[in-house]
Amino acid sequence: MSLPLPQLPIKEEHLESIFVKTINKLISNREEILSAVKSSVKEAIVELDYKQDDDNLIKIDKEIELLQNEIYNLSVKRRTKAIDAEMYNSESQKAISRIDELFAQRDKLVELNTAVSLAKVKGEIVERFLTEQTQLEKFDRDVFEKLVEKVIIKGKDNIMFEFKDGTSLKAEIEL
Numbered sequence: 001m002s003l004p005l006p007q008l009p010i011k012e013e014h015l016e017s018i019f020v021k022t023i024n025k026l027i028s029n030r031e032e033i034l035s036a037v038k039s040s041v042k043e044a045i046v047e048l049d050y051k052q053d054d055d056n057l058i059k060i061d062k063e064i065e066l067l068q069n070e071i072y073n074l075s076v077k078r079r080t081k082a083i084d085a086e087m088y089n090s091e092s093q094k095a096i097s098r099i100d101e102l103f104a105q106r107d108k109l110v111e112l113n114t115a116v117s118l119a120k121v122k123g124e125i126v127e128r129f130l131t132e133q134t135q136l137e138k139f140d141r142d143v144f145e146k147l148v149e150k151v152i153i154k155g156k157d158n159i160m161f162e163f164k165d166g167t168s169l170k171a172e173i174e175l
Contacts, residue, residue, distance in 0.1 A: 010153060016139035018159060018171045023143065024135045026169065034130055040167045041123035060106045067095045067102075122164040 026033050071092050078088040125146055136143065152160040152168075159171035 010156070010159075015151065015159070016144075018173055019144060019148075019161065020136045020139055021173075022161060022169060022171045023133075023147075027130065027133055027135055030130050034127060037123055037126050037130070037165055037167060040165055041119055057106065057109055060102050060109070064099055064102050064106075067099050071095050119166070122166070126163055126165045126167075 074083070074088055074092050074095070077083045078085065083091075129143070129147060133143070147161075147163050149162045149164045152162060154160070157173050159173065160168050161171060162168045
């Protein structure tokens with residue numbers, strides 16, 4: 001069993017200074033970093049095994065609508081005694097089960113579309129920043145909050161900034 005690492009105290013001003021140095025290095029290596037960001041977004045999309053599948057969503061929605069109409073027609077037939085209760089229960093249960101399956105498929109597709117869109121937007125934020133930003137003179141909280149998902153502190157000389165697009169960068173620390 002391994003013991004948890006102790007929390008390392010780092011002054012906020014020191015962390016802000018490290019962030020400025022790290023971002024300025026990022027900006028000075030803009031082209032290399034832009035390439036890495038684009039690659040990271042593509043990898044995230046591939047990892048999600050994604051291909052835009054709007055046609056499938058449309059097919060699912062149409063099938064759900066047809067099944068809902070089928071259930072309605074079954075209830076009409078039952079009311080007019082064209083079918084008995086057993087037939088109504090059996091057929092409507094099949095339709096309801098299929099609708100449940102379709103909604104589950106639809107939810108997965110929508111969730112996947114959302115995850116891919118989010119990965120693209122996060123990548124675009126970082127790309128736009130790198131394209132437009134000049135060197136920072138001092139810490140800018142807005143820049144930090146737009147770019148950084150979390151800061152990982154493993155030691156005084158081992159700090160990582162994890163960006164919102166999923167990429168990580170080891171901090172520039174002068175000892």
